[in-house]
Amino acid sequence: MAPSVPLPPGFANRIARTISRHSKLRLIALLTPPLGWLVVLYLGSLGVLLAAAFWHYDSDITFSITKTFSLENFQQLLADPTYRTIAVRTIIIASLVTVTDAIIAFPIAFAMSKMAGPRLKAVLGVAVLMPLWTSYLVKILAWRLILSAGGVLNGVLRPFHLSGPGFGDVAVYLVLAYIWLPYMILPLAAGFERVPNSLIEASSDLGARTWATFRRVVLPLVLPGLVAGSIFTFSLTLGDYIAVSQVSSTQFIGSVIYSNQGVSGDLPLAAAFAVVPVIVMLLYLGGARRLGAFEAL
Amino acid sequence: MKLSRSLRSFIWGATGCTLAIIYIPLLLIALYAFNDSRNQTWPIVGFTLKWVGEALTNPGARDAVILSVQVGLFATGVALILGSLLAFAVHGYRFFGRNTVSFLVILPIALPGVVTGIALNATFRNLFGGLSLFTLVIGHATFCIVVVYNNVVARLRRTPGDFAEASADLGAGPWQTFRHVTFPLIRSALLAGGLLAFALSFDEIIVTTFTAGANQTLPIWIFSNISRPNQLPIVNAVALFVILLSAIPVYLAQRVSGDAVSFAERR
Numbered sequence: 001m002a003p004s005v006p007l008p009p010g011f012a013n014r015i016a017r018t019i020s021r022h023s024k025l026r027l028i029a030l031l032t033p034p035l036g037w038l039v040v041l042y043l044g045s046l047g048v049l050l051a052a053a054f055w056h057y058d059s060d061i062t063f064s065i066t067k068t069f070s071l072e073n074f075q076q077l078l079a080d081p082t083y084r085t086i087a088v089r090t091i092i093i094a095s096l097v098t099v100t101d102a103i104i105a106f107p108i109a110f111a112m113s114k115m116a117g118p119r120l121k122a123v124l125g126v127a128v129l130m131p132l133w134t135s136y137l138v139k140i141l142a143w144r145l146i147l148s149a150g151g152v153l154n155g156v157l158r159p160f161h162l163s164g165p166g167f168g169d170v171a172v173y174l175v176l177a178y179i180w181l182p183y184m185i186l187p188l189a190a191g192f193e194r195v196p197n198s199l200i201e202a203s204s205d206l207g208a209r210t211w212a213t214f215r216r217v218v219l220p221l222v223l224p225g226l227v228a229g230s231i232f233t234f235s236l237t238l239g240d241y242i243a244v245s246q247v248s249s250t251q252f253i254g255s256v257i258y259s260n261q262g263v264s265g266d267l268p269l270a271a272a273f274a275v276v277p278v279i280v281m282l283l284y285l286g287g288a289r290r291l292g293a294f295e296a297l
Numbered sequence: 298m299k300l301s302r303s304l305r306s307f308i309w310g311a312t313g314c315t316l317a318i319i320y321i322p323l324l325l326i327a328l329y330a331f332n333d334s335r336n337q338t339w340p341i342v343g344f345t346l347k348w349v350g351e352a353l354t355n356p357g358a359r360d361a362v363i364l365s366v367q368v369g370l371f372a373t374g375v376a377l378i379l380g381s382l383l384a385f386a387v388h389g390y391r392f393f394g395r396n397t398v399s400f401l402v403i404l405p406i407a408l409p410g411v412v413t414g415i416a417l418n419a420t421f422r423n424l425f426g427g428l429s430l431f432t433l434v435i436g437h438a439t440f441c442i443v444v445v446y447n448n449v450v451a452r453l454r455r456t457p458g459d460f461a462e463a464s465a466d467l468g469a470g471p472w473q474t475f476r477h478v479t480f481p482l483i484r485s486a487l488l489a490g491g492l493l494a495f496a497l498s499f500d501e502i503i504v505t506t507f508t509a510g511a512n513q514t515l516p517i518w519i520f521s522n523i524s525r526p527n528q529l530p531i532v533n534a535v536a537l538f539v540i541l542l543s544a545i546p547v548y549l550a551q552r553v554s555g556d557a558v559s560f561a562e563r564r
Contacts, residue, residue: 023390030386031398034379034442038401041420042413042439048423049416104318107311115300115308124312126551131319133493133547135500137519138536142322144523145329145337145533152325155339181319210300231407239409242502246523254411261415261507270415277409285407 046278052271065267073272083256087276090253093169094237097177101184101233102226104177109188114197125189132182140243143175147247171247176237183236184229191225192218224292231288238277253277323540330537335530352534361518368430368514369498372437376494377487379438380445387446388453405440413440414507421508428510436508437501441494448490452483485553492550496543515539 018025053073056066077083112124131139146152146164153164165171195218203213241254253276260270300308333343352358387398405413417439421432460482464474502516509517519535522528 027386027390027392030382030390031392034383034386034402035398037375037379037439038405038442041435042405042416043401045416045420046412048420049412052419052423104311104315107308108315111308111312115305126548127316128319129551130544130547131323133496133500134323134543135516135519135536135539137500137502137516137523138326138539139322141519141523141532141536142326145325146322148337150336150338152339178318178322181315185315210304235407235409239411239503241411242506242520254409257411257415258506261418267415267419271419274412274415278412281408 049271049274052268053275055268055271057266057268059266073268076269077272082251083273086251086256087253089169089250090238090277091280093173093176093252094234096173097180097237098184098230098233100173100177101181102188102230104181105184105188105229109185110192112185112189113192114195128182128185128189132186136179137242139179140175140246143171143178143243144246147171147174167247167249169248169250172244172250172252175243175247176240179243180233180236183232187225187229187232188222189225191222191228194225195221227288227291231284234284235277235281238280326533326536326540330534332530332533335526337529337533348530348534349537352531352538355531355535357513357518357522358515358531358535361513361515364430364512365499365515368433368437368512369495371434372441372498373491373494375434375438376441376445377491380442380490380494381449381483381487383442384446384449384453388450402443402446406443410501410503411507414504417504418507428508428512430512433505433509433512433514436504437498440501440504441498444494444497445487445490448486448493449483452486456482488553489550492546492553496546496550499546500539500543 051067052065054069054071056068056070056072058064058066108124108128112121112128116124144151147167148154149166151164157163165174199217199221200213203217204210208216239254241252241258244250244252244255245258253273257270257274260266260273328341329337330349331344331346332341332348333345334341383398383402386392387395414436417432417436418428421428421435425432460478461474464478465471469477500516502514502520505514505517506520513521515535519532519539522532
């Protein structure tokens with residue numbers, strides 16, 4: 001590993017040489033800045049958030065936070081059925097969005113990776129990738145144009161004496177399923193890509209019908225890709241408050257957390273409520289890890 | 298798996314429908330950007346270039362674009378350094394907690410944005426003395442690291458053999474090896490990762506609202522004007538620019554590194 005020719009003298013080179021000669025030192029030099037950032041700033045912040053969940057907020061006189069330990073925020077969340085309703089509503093919508101996106105994503109992901117030729121494959125890949133990176137807000141704006149009272153959907157349906165769902169929970173479901181769809185298609189397509197054609201052929205050579213091959217050979221192999229995609233669709237829906245606030249007036253976990261931050265907000269209550277999606281996601285990620293989804297991320 | 302003719306046509310039909318669903322809302326934005334009326338109703342009666350012109354000269358939107366570009370550049374710079382250091386460490390070494398590290402790096406995008414946002418918000422306000430441009434950049438860099446990391450680590454994985462070792466054996470110093478061997482090897486992965494990180498930062502709003510304080514990035518400008526009927530025509534026109542602008546970095550990333558398509562799903 002060590003250079004066989006002496007380096008030119010100089011302070012920088014001497015340090016570089018010392019570091020490069022010692023594998024451990026090199027690893028520490030590589031790891032310290034990024035891990036320092038992620039552990040201190042990010043995990044540290046999550047730690048502060050967790051601590052804040054136990055702080056006290058005086059909502060009567062001072063409107064200020066006292067940093068003492070108490071379980072009152074959690075008691076308040078558990079005692080008030082409104083919060084339970086909001087949490088359940090959010091988790092249901094997140095599950096519906098995930099299932100819907102998985103169903104819609106299957107045909108296109110399969111076509112992309114198993115049926116298209118190389119050129120078409122590249123075109124389809126870019127066609128799905130571009131909207132994934134298109135502004136999230138712009139997509140919400142588009143759906144406001146579609147779903148509003150005088151909007152596109154009602155305009156198109158009027159001749160048939162029908163009308164769209166308008167703003168509300170259904171709108172939240174449609175908009176979020178739309179926005180996160182590419183996040184499901186791409187990992188699923190990558191999952192199909194990893195299924196060897198030879199296995200599929202072997203299965204049909206051995207007499208399995210299309211459905212049997214799909215269910216017993218293809219599906220188990222693409223499962224990690226499917227779960228990887230669902231991490232995004234589920235998590236992103238669980239924490240959303242912007243799309244939610246733009247197409248509905250009902251409350252979701254994200255909107256409760258958001259409305260309690262800021263100078264006059266009840267940060268401790270918001271922090272306690274933020275623990276809900278964190279626990280749900282940690283359970284989800286734990287399950288996903290068992291299914292091998294991290295290798296597919 | 299032999300697909301019957303009808304199944305094949307079903308799959309292609311579903312693919313076409315899905316693409317239509319994905320693109321129709323974006324095309325509607327393009328139409329409404331030229332809508333003559335202030336009322337955003339369907340069908341559109343007349344078309345005009347007025348709002349596009351107003352969008353280009355709107356001072357609020359222009360300041361927001363400038364701020365977004367600044368934040369994006371700073372955050373991308375930090376992410377490029379930290380992401381590639383981490384990629385080298387995870388790719389080149391076996392160490393205790395290596396799997397945890399690759400878990401930690403995706404956490405900022407795997408946890409709901411609102412959690413990351415309020416966690417940073419609580420920390421900045423309680424320990425850093427408030428929100429500023431600085432805290433905004435920190436917030437963005439935190440979730441951009443993973444994009445660079447994924448691009449670089451994937452490139453390193455697909456590079457056969459240890460070129461750096463060969464270079465050292467042939468007598469190159471560490472700096473020479475980096476400049477002539479390692480850097481050219483990962484250059485396009487860095488460029489692709491950097492472009493995608495910039496696109497991610499440019500578009501982000503959830504963490505932004507929690508970390509920006511009084512700073513108004515372009516997404517925040519759009520967000521604060523989206524519910525003002527008076528401003529909506531200009532917002533539509535700005536949105537069209539945003540669609541076109543976000544397409545450019547992604548297209549470039551795809552061109553410089555064919556990896557971008559397969560890797561973006563890991564953003």
